Amino acid sequence: MNWTWFHKLGSPKWFYEISGCWLPGLAWAAGLLIVVGTVWGLAFAPPDYQQGNSFRIIYIHVPAAILAQSIYVMLAVAGLVGLVWKMKLADVALQQAAPIGAWMTFIALLTGAVWGRPTWGAWWVWDARLTSMLILLFLYFGVIALGQAIGNRDSSAKACAVLALVGVINIPIIKYSVEWWNTLHQPATFKITEKPAMPMEMWLPLLVMVLGFYCFFAAVLLARMRLEVLRREARSSWAKAEVKARVEASR
Amino acid sequence: MNAVRKKRLYIVLGILAGVAVAVALALSALQQNINLFYTPSQIANGEAPTDTRIRAGGMVEEGSLKRSGDSLDVQFVVTDFTKEVTIRYRGILPDLFREGQGIVALGKLGTDGVLVADEVLAKHDEKYMPPEVTKALKDSGRLPPTKEG
Numbered sequence: 001m002n003w004t005w006f007h008k009l010g011s012p013k014w015f016y017e018i019s020g021c022w023l024p025g026l027a028w029a030a031g032l033l034i035v036v037g038t039v040w041g042l043a044f045a046p047p048d049y050q051q052g053n054s055f056r057i058i059y060i061h062v063p064a065a066i067l068a069q070s071i072y073v074m075l076a077v078a079g080l081v082g083l084v085w086k087m088k089l090a091d092v093a094l095q096q097a098a099p100i101g102a103w104m105t106f107i108a109l110l111t112g113a114v115w116g117r118p119t120w121g122a123w124w125v126w127d128a129r130l131t132s133m134l135i136l137l138f139l140y141f142g143v144i145a146l147g148q149a150i151g152n153r154d155s156s157a158k159a160c161a162v163l164a165l166v167g168v169i170n171i172p173i174i175k176y177s178v179e180w181w182n183t184l185h186q187p188a189t190f191k192i193t194e195k196p197a198m199p200m201e202m203w204l205p206l207l208v209m210v211l212g213f214y215c216f217f218a219a220v221l222l223a224r225m226r227l228e229v230l231r232r233e234a235r236s237s238w239a240k241a242e243v244k245a246r247v248e249a250s251r
Numbered sequence: 252m253n254a255v256r257k258k259r260l261y262i263v264l265g266i267l268a269g270v271a272v273a274v275a276l277a278l279s280a281l282q283q284n285i286n287l288f289y290t291p292s293q294i295a296n297g298e299a300p301t302d303t304r305i306r307a308g309g310m311v312e313e314g315s316l317k318r319s320g321d322s323l324d325v326q327f328v329v330t331d332f333t334k335e336v337t338i339r340y341r342g343i344l345p346d347l348f349r350e351g352q353g354i355v356a357l358g359k360l361g362t363d364g365v366l367v368a369d370e371v372l373a374k375h376d377e378k379y380m381p382p383e384v385t386k387a388l389k390d391s392g393r394l395p396p397t398k399e400g
Contacts, residue, residue: 046381050347055379084260120372121345127287165267169274182286182308184355189377198379 009089012229013238019222026219033212041205048202057115059206063213065108068136069171071101071217075143076168079161089225091157092232094164095147096224100217102140109133120184128177129185132170139167153232288355294366295334301360307336308355308374316350329354340368347373 008014041059048055075094082090112130113123124130143160150156178187190196196203233239252260278285288308289299299305307329315328326339327350338356348354353376358368 046383049380049382051375058379080260080263083263084256119345119347119375121370122372125287125372128285162266165263166270169267169271173274173278181282182288182290184287184308184372184374186375186377189379197377199381201381202379 010087012089012233013236015089016226016229016238016242019226023219023222023226026215026222030212030215030219033208033215037205037209037212041209045202045205046199051119054115054118057111059209061108061111061115062206063210064104064111065133066210067213067217068101068105068108068133069174070214071097071104072136072139072164072171073168075101075164079164082157082161083165088157088232089229091153091160092225092228093221094143094157094160096228097217097221098140098143098147098160100220100224102137102144104213104217105133105137105140109137122184125184127183127185128181129174129183132174132177135170136167136174139163139170142167290331291329291334291336292331294336294360294364299360301362304357304359305366306355306357307338307360307366307368308353309336310353311348311350313350329356336364336366338366338368338371340371342369342371344371345373347375 037059042056045056045059047053075097078090078094078097081087082094109130112133116125117123143163146163147156147160150159177183178185189198190203198206230239230243234243288306291307291309293299294307299307309329309331312328312330312335317326319325322341323343324339324341325344326337328335328337330336338358340356340358348371353374355372355374356366356368357370357372358366360366
């Protein structure tokens with residue numbers, strides 16, 4: 001396998017150049033997919049036979065929950081790369097992805113509560129799925145706080161990487177909580193091995209929304225990382241030249 | 252991968268495996284406390300405490316719902332298809348409450364084995380369907396007619 005692309009990521013300048021090429025495409029794809037998915041899901045997908053129209057919150061809730069977990073796995077991978085290969089960019093990715101993940105977790109919890117009130121009859125229940133999701137939110141807060149609290153960049157990177165790695169154990173717990181324990185939250189509608197427990201005209205807009213959320217995350221992450229890379233490399237000549245060019249272009 | 256990186260990778264993976272084992276042991280020890288509710292079988296086996304508020308969960312048995320004519324009192328039977336438990340409740344039931352639907356009731360278990368509930372939550376399943384499909388399924392007899400409200 002060719003690992004050149006991986007080793008090239010060690011160069012912030014190379015990352016800055018290549019991410020600049022990807023960013024507009026990702027941003028457009030995110031905007032397009034989310035608009036199409038929202039209109040399709042809210043206006044054209046059929047209502048549910050039991051819940052009526054209130055099930056439509058799934059088109060925000062499920063993508064946000066999937067992203068919240070995927071982003072944490074990404075934090076752990078970045079933490080592993082940072083600890084083992086000592087790659088500086090891994091720490092940039094970890095620090096910049098954490099707030100996005102925290103927001104996604106918050107959106108999933110909030111939409112879940114709004115849906116739970118009419119469907120279950122309760123805003124919040126301390127069942128295994130909801131509680132493990134709340135722990136995920138606190139793990140994100142922990143990573144963000146740890147990154148801000150330690151002044152030395154190397155030790156802060158190390159501490160965050162360890163916390164991100166250890167916290168990743170929560171992810172399978174979230175995923176399988178609905179199967180291991182009795183919970184109020186229903187089991188997964190989508191399984192890799194089985195057909196979805198939902199007709200195609202309902203899950204297609206959901207798929208569009210999930211892809212849109214992934215593109216949105218990638219675009220926001222790249223934009224945040226580019227800014228952070230410029231800030232950290234402020235003394236290098238390429239970063240100075242880039243900032244100068246940007247300032248002159250905006251005049 | 253050079254030797255230093257390999258060593259660091261093994262250390263990190265070792266720590267991760269250790270923490271995973273610790274969490275798995277803790278969770279299996281706490282198994283009973285993490286479950287949100289007791290199933291009717293657990294209640295019948297005496298696993299549920301009788302002196303404190305517990306949650307009981309299961310399917311509302313078909314044809315078991317009895318409403319009182321002049322008050323909000325309801326009585327119904329919850330089953331896990333092996334054992335049953337009778338639940339008494341006064342109040343407004345959630346929208347999704349119906350026979351054949353999963354519910355969770357919070358209340359105290361009396362000595363007569365009846366759970367006097369002060370809160371009833373509807374448990375939604377993972378299946379979603381447009382209303383037309385449900386109607387077609389019911390007409391062809393592939394879905395029990397009691398599923399509708």
